[in-house]
Amino acid sequence: MRLRSATPGRERWDIEPLLGSPDLAEELEKALLLNKGVVKVSASPVSGRILILYGVGSLEASVEALLREALERLPSQKTAEPPAKRGFNALSGPLLELLPALEQLKRPLMWSVVSHGLSIAQGLFVVATLNAALEKNPKLLRRLLGSRFGIMSSMLMISTGANMYVQHQRKRAWRQLARNYEHALRARVLAAIEAQDLATFDQQGTGRLLSLMTKDTARITSFLERGVDDAVKNALTILISGSLLLTTSPVLVLIACLPVPFMVLPLRKLGQRASAARTRQNERSDLFTQHLENSFSGIIDIKSFTAEQQDIRRLSESARQLADAELEAAEVSSLEAHLMQGAFATGFVVMTVYGGLKTLKGRLSDKVFARTMYLFPQVLGALGGVSEVLGNYRAAASSAERLKEMLGSRPSIQSGPVRLPKGQVRGEVLFENVVFGYEPSTTVIHGISLHLRPGETLAIVGPTGSGKSTLLRLLLRFHDVRDGSIRVDGHDLRTLDLQDLRSAISIVGQEPYLFDGTVKDNVLLGHPQASDEDVAEALKSAGALEFVNALRGRMDAQVGERGRKLSGGQRQRIAIARALLKKAPILALDEATSHLDYETEAAIQRSVRNASSRMSMIVVAHRLSTIRRADMILVVDQGKVREMGRHDELLAHGGLYSFLWNLQSGE
Ligand SMILES: Nc1ncnc2c1ncn2[C@@H]1O[C@H](COP(=O)(O)OP(=O)(O)OP(=O)(O)O)[C@@H](O)[C@H]1O
Incomplete structure (x- = not known):
């Protein structure tokens, strides 16, 4: 059991037995919710993490104590399978769970393998052509096509030409997959967010929810579009060029790899730091988005109180914290890449000097040395690429974890079984x-x-x-x-x-929300299939028809973001029309009608009552x-x-x- 993050009222813990055990997740959620002060619990068997939201100062014991107590009491925990037997799910983590099924990846993966395979072959043909040219065959020109040089240079030309077409297909296949995937993922996340209770919106804040929809989905899509392809490229290069290198000159490779074992431990430590830095970066980014959202929605108050400078200071502090977190994450990643590349580069220099001396002394053939000198940087580049892919993987994995948490979070308000058809409600x-x-x-x-x-x-x-x-x-x-x-x-x-x-039930609140669109769009929200006549009728009952008819475009007039182009009273009347069109029994x-003058208010209330005498009404x-x-x-x-x-x-x-x-x- 390990604390991952904590802010007042919100703690996230890693619980190992939770991994791959949906039963334990459910029981743990139920058990923790019984404690006074716990508002919401979301346990994920996919990530093995649990999120606990609680009222600050209202818990009877620490979250850790509550968790330990619940874990000790639960039967599923005792019967949970040991981690080693949990199979692929336990290894895969949220990112692999979220990525498209292998079936969909097959086509782009096939293009990746062909394209990067061809690129590697191209490089080998360059070396082979060079070596053939160095043979200084006197019959070269006469027997150009039959010569080794002729064959190699023809292969080089063919592979280069073919690769141009294949590369285009590869990029296209990944791009298409990524765009379709992004769209589907965003739709899933949006549905999951909208299904949450209001308490979740209060707790999580708009910044985090916006980030989930934009940045987190984008990070996973970008990993899918480029990361997987890069991983294939690096894996193929390491596999093919690496094996060739090993068979060509094992001693030289051994010399070049001498510094690597010393890097394993620091690299592990840096990897952990990089993950923590990414989490911090995500949290700061959520806060910054939230501050921005608040500032833009409250711009009228900010301006009227001439509080621009104050707001800019607040935003710039938040931006500074985000920049610091981003810098930290980038520096750790870059240190990791440099450490790895530095180790190999040192080895490469040693190998070059050693190999060069041996070649001069005639104890190593020119060809072997030339091939090693070409292949080693290729493998080196691929190893550097691996650390870059790892960095992108970590960013995508931390986003996937956040998304999985939302996608797997079950709203505590659950629908019941009893149907209540609108037409039959008294x-x-x-x-x-x-x-x-x-x-x-x-x-x-x-x-x-x-x-x-x-x-x-x-x-x-x-x-x-x-x-x-x-x-x-x-x-x-x-x-x-x-x-x-x-x-x-x-x-x-x-x-x-x-x-x-x-x-x-139709409800009209104190500050009804109008969407950016036309008057009609907003009224139709109550009953999307309604006719123009019905919309006009509802507007009339809500005392809105007169002013709507005076707008340019009438019912098709744009209301602006949040209905900004209308007065408070006009917004309220459109919201009443929307509620009336819904024809709900309550x-x-x-x-x-608080923004209206007394007479208009009274008139509207009368006409609303007349619109349906059978309707039950609650008026605050x-x-x-x-x-x-x-x-x-x-x-x-x-x-x-x-x-x-x-x-x-x-x-x-x-x-x-x-x-x-x-x-x-x-x-
Ligand atoms: N989302 C929320 N989270 C926490 N507390 C809330 C929340 N919404 C309202 N409250 C608190 O609940 C109490 C009742 O609020 P409510 O909005 O029901 O009052 P009201 O009678 O409708 O007030 P008003 O006439 O000003 O609209 C208030 O103390 C308020 O601070």
């Missing part, structure tokens, strides 16, 4: 003593119960931070309750099919005047229900609601 919602907290150490909702009957409107009001939006997030099962239960049409959410549940409006609002007609009003404060009833009853009660009402109506 729209009844029941919260029973719901307790919830985002972090294990804190509680945001303290035993809330509520009942929304089909077709009714339930309003939730209360001070800021009291947990109103959290209740809606729980209803959509973005998080699971810690205690109590939530039911839709009598079914506990945890038993329901997740897609069915979310299809049954509509949740979380301060969805700060402006109490907009919810006074609700069938039930829930007053929430600090995660608890303080009051419940209709507007008049609550006013008569004279509690928090009536206090807020009087405050807002200026009485």
